[in-house]
Amino acid sequence: MTGLVIALIVLGALATAAVLVRGIIVMARGKDITGQQSNKLMSYRVLLQGITVVLVIILIMMTRNGG
Secondary structure, three states: OHHHHHHHHHHHHHHHHHHHHHHHHHHHHOOOOOOHHHHHHHHHHHHHHHHHHHHHHHHHHHHHOOO
16 A cells, blocks of 8 residues: 555656746746736646645655654
8 A cells, every 4th residue: 555655646746847847938938928828838837836735744644643
C-alpha cells in the first residue's frame, strides 16, 4: 500500500510540474491577454499540489502507524 501512495505522490508532483511549465509557457507567449487561461492553469496547479500534499500526509501517517 505504501508503494502505491508513493507512486501517486510522484505522479502528482510530475503533473504539478507539467501544469506549472505549461503556465509559464502561456505567460511567456503573451497571447493570454485576459489571463483566463493562466488563472485556469494556476487553479489546476494548486489543486494538484493540494492532492499531493494530502498524499504525503497520508504516507507519513501510514509509516508512523507501522503501515
